[in-house]
Amino acid sequence: MKTFRIGGVHPAENKLSAGKAIQVLDLPKQAVFPLSQHIGAPAVPVVKRGDVVKVGTKIAEAGGFVSAPIYSSVSGKVSKVDTVIDASGYRKPAVYIDVEGDEWEEGIDRSQTLVCETSLSPEEIVAKIKDAGVVGMGGACFPTHVKLCPPPGAKAECVIINGVECEPYLTADHRLMLEKPDEILVGVTLLMKAAKVDKAYIGIENNKPDAISLLAEKAQAYPGIEVVPLKVKYPQGGEKQLIDAVIRRQVPAPPALPINVGAVVQNVGTVYAVYEAVMKNKPLFERIVTVTGKSLKNPSNFLTRMGTPMSQLIEAAGGMPEDTGKVIGGGPMMGKALANTEVPICKGSSGVLLMNRKEAARAEAQPCIRCAKCVSACPMGLEPFLLATLSMHKEWERVEKEDIMSCIECGSCQFTCPSHRPMLDYIRLGKTTVGGIIRARNAKK
Amino acid sequence: MDLILVAVISLGAIGLVSAVVLFVASKKFAVYEDPRIGKVAEVLPQANCGGCGYPGCSGFAEACVKAGSLEGKLCPVGGQPVMERVAAILGLDAVASEPKVAVVRCNGSCEHRPRMTRYDGVKLCAIANATYGGETGCTFGCLGCGDCVSACQFGAIRMNPETGLPEVDEDICTACGACVKACPRHIIELRPKGKKNRRVYVSCVNKDKGAVTRKACEVGCIGCGKCVKVCEFDAITLENNLAYIDPNKCRLCRKCEQECPQGAIIAVNFPPRKPKTEAAPTEQLATRPASGEEKQNPNE
Numbered sequence: 001m002k003t004f005r006i007g008g009v010h011p012a013e014n015k016l017s018a019g020k021a022i023q024v025l026d027l028p029k030q031a032v033f034p035l036s037q038h039i040g041a042p043a044v045p046v047v048k049r050g051d052v053v054k055v056g057t058k059i060a061e062a063g064g065f066v067s068a069p070i071y072s073s074v075s076g077k078v079s080k081v082d083t084v085i086d087a088s089g090y091r092k093p094a095v096y097i098d099v100e101g102d103e104w105e106e107g108i109d110r111s112q113t114l115v116c117e118t119s120l121s122p123e124e125i126v127a128k129i130k131d132a133g134v135v136g137m138g139g140a141c142f143p144t145h146v147k148l149c150p151p152p153g154a155k156a157e158c159v160i161i162n163g164v165e166c167e168p169y170l171t172a173d174h175r176l177m178l179e180k181p182d183e184i185l186v187g188v189t190l191l192m193k194a195a196k197v198d199k200a201y202i203g204i205e206n207n208k209p210d211a212i213s214l215l216a217e218k219a220q221a222y223p224g225i226e227v228v229p230l231k232v233k234y235p236q237g238g239e240k241q242l243i244d245a246v247i248r249r250q251v252p253a254p255p256a257l258p259i260n261v262g263a264v265v266q267n268v269g270t271v272y273a274v275y276e277a278v279m280k281n282k283p284l285f286e287r288i289v290t291v292t293g294k295s296l297k298n299p300s301n302f303l304t305r306m307g308t309p310m311s312q313l314i315e316a317a318g319g320m321p322e323d324t325g326k327v328i329g330g331g332p333m334m335g336k337a338l339a340n341t342e343v344p345i346c347k348g349s350s351g352v353l354l355m356n357r358k359e360a361a362r363a364e365a366q367p368c369i370r371c372a373k374c375v376s377a378c379p380m381g382l383e384p385f386l387l388a389t390l391s392m393h394k395e396w397e398r399v400e401k402e403d404i405m406s407c408i409e410c411g412s413c414q415f416t417c418p419s420h421r422p423m424l425d426y427i428r429l430g431k432t433t434v435g436g437i438i439r440a441r442n443a444k445k
Numbered sequence: 446m447d448l449i450l451v452a453v454i455s456l457g458a459i460g461l462v463s464a465v466v467l468f469v470a471s472k473k474f475a476v477y478e479d480p481r482i483g484k485v486a487e488v489l490p491q492a493n494c495g496g497c498g499y500p501g502c503s504g505f506a507e508a509c510v511k512a513g514s515l516e517g518k519l520c521p522v523g524g525q526p527v528m529e530r531v532a533a534i535l536g537l538d539a540v541a542s543e544p545k546v547a548v549v550r551c552n553g554s555c556e557h558r559p560r561m562t563r564y565d566g567v568k569l570c571a572i573a574n575a576t577y578g579g580e581t582g583c584t585f586g587c588l589g590c591g592d593c594v595s596a597c598q599f600g601a602i603r604m605n606p607e608t609g610l611p612e613v614d615e616d617i618c619t620a621c622g623a624c625v626k627a628c629p630r631h632i633i634e635l636r637p638k639g640k641k642n643r644r645v646y647v648s649c650v651n652k653d654k655g656a657v658t659r660k661a662c663e664v665g666c667i668g669c670g671k672c673v674k675v676c677e678f679d680a681i682t683l684e685n686n687l688a689y690i691d692p693n694k695c696r697l698c699r700k701c702e703q704e705c706p707q708g709a710i711i712a713v714n715f716p717p718r719k720p721k722t723e724a725a726p727t728e729q730l731a732t733r734p735a736s737g738e739e740k741q742n743p744n745e
Binding site for chain 2: 425428
């Protein structure tokens with residue numbers, strides 16, 4: 001069975017909510033929309049205090065090419081344009097909307113019927129995706145239309161759909177594949193048309209056999225789409241790892257992009273959003289969020305409107321357990337501990353994980369014993385112990401030469417370290433510093 | 446016997462040839478260095494802290510000799526006396542400079558700024574700052590991991606375990622600026638030591654709106670602007686909900702300190718106020734800073 005060739009680890013899967021069908025979460029009383037929900041320039045608000053909005057009304061315009069507009073997920077009145085503490089832990093500009101009723105914009109097709117045919121040209125599809133504010137929903141939130149506009153000289157050869165969901169605990173993509181297979185496949189054909197290719201692969205790890213068989217069976221009706229079962233290994237959902245696993249090509253070090261090896265990678269959540277945007281005229285304002293945790297009463301998957309506070313999801317899943325040690329936005333490997341639970345659900349929020357105190361506690365760091373487990377675990381072929389030590393000693397030039405910018409921050413090194421060394425903390429510090437140095441150098445040129 | 450003789454002669458010959466080669470090389474490839482550079486370097490304190498902006502003391506000495514003027518050059522460790530000696534060696538005029546000191550602009554101690562979360566990552570401010578907003582509600586204030594303490598070569602900063610904030614010993618501080626660079630939140634500022642070491646400054650860098658700041662910290666600047674109104678010398682500016690006192694304009698009248706409803710303005714090294722104003726709550730803050738009592742500046 002296929003998988004990526006370098007490194008990787010296998011954390012306990014803990015897919016507690018895999019058997020739970022997607023439930024529609026109640027509307028929040030107030031929805032909060034941070035204006036930087038994506039990579040790139042923050043969106044610019046186009047509403048002001050007192051404005052009345054409907055579900056699907058544009059509330060913020062894209063702030064540049066690498067940016068995305070934001071749509072209201074609720075109907076009601078804009079109560080203020082202020083700041084909110086988002087998942088980063090800092091105050092960011094945000095639009096607050098007080099919810100009144102549930103009135104949708106008229107252009108949105110709310111029926112469940114499957115629309116397969118479209119006469120739109122590739123450019124029109126990309127324009128619709130751009131206008132609907134679709135971004136990568138696997139967590140990185142990279143605007144989707146940018147990926148579909150290759151830089152000069154590069155040409156896409158295939159589309160790779162990421163149905164891997166290699167993060168432990170999370171099941172949002174798994175449920176989506178089980179419950180919306182036709183919509184996803186139509187979405188894939190749309191992406192193939194937009195990227196002007198005739199081949200698409202859907203990579204799924206084989207801990208989801210039901211999704212593999214269902215999609216493989218349905219895909220027979222769609223020419224050019226192939227389902228590729230993959231061996232379970234973290235971080236297979238990483239863009240570069242998935243390309244290596246599926247088409248056996250390695251993306252060179254930054255600034256090279258997946259498009260340089262002819263691949264366009266999109267998450268299944270994104271594909272579904274593309275389907276809804278193009279076929280149903282529905283901008284991106286809701287997504288599936290997994291709420292899970294070992295001590296949680298009722299781990300679930302919710303179809304959630306953006307802007308809903310995480311506390312509401314936790315309540316809906318049985319309330320915050322008493323022994324909660326940390327609340328994580330995202331999965332346990334790459335997610336981020338949150339400082340409070342009023343953080344709103346954004347385009348990239350794939351899950352809310354409640355870790356109990358025992359799971360959440362960090363073990364005390366011991367000296368490095370030079371076992372090189374981190375080196376064999378690193379999926380990018382780096383030497384994490386060296387990157388961490390060099391960053392610790394502020395050796396920025398050397399750490400840049402050691403390719404620190406190739407690190408994808410998957411945390412495999414720290415997961416595998418028998419001395420529990422906080423390598424990723426130091427590597428992140430090194431990456432931010434070196435990134436700043438590189439930007440300053442480029443600005444000088 | 447022969448063997449010893451051969452060894453002595455051959456080694457002697459090698460030595461002689463090498464000596465000639467070295468002599469010729471030292472004359473031919475000699476690099477002229479201004480002898481004044483060495484002399485200047487000798488009077489510098491050799492702390493190699495880089496506070497002057499040059500790579501170490503010898504780099505600073507070279508820059509002083511080559512520049513031909515001491516305008517804008519200051520050894521923060523040695524201060525004015527050292528610069529006068531440098532000026533004497535170079536035959537230049539010493540440029541008068543004001544001694545500075547590092548000032549920590551956060552007063553959010555444990556009692557004033559309640560903790561809401563616990564950070565269990567690596568104990569470095571740089572990492573904590575990149576991770577999230579900090580353990581308290583204030584995303585601008587001191588993180589308390591002590592990057593400034595480890596950056597200080599002179600042992601002038603220490604962490605007060607009771608307040609969780611760094612304190613600067615102004616007698617030891619040389620104003621080299623290492624802590625200013627080390628602080629990821631830009632809390633530490635180099636301010637002129639002031640007359641009789643007296644200084645008035647806003648001990649807060651929070652740019653949030655007043656209501657948000659007030660919720661996070663009891664002693665944060667809420668940007669109410671009262672101090673701006675009360676200042677007779679236009680020394681205080683209000684920008685992004687944060688007041689700043691310009692040390693060059695401040696005349697140390699301390700009206701702003703009394704006016705501040707949050708007690709965010711701090712006056713250090715002043716004698717206690719006269720009894721009638723002593724009841725003011727700001728009084729206890731006036732004696733908070735490290736050295737506490739009035740100290741005579743040796744440079745004055």
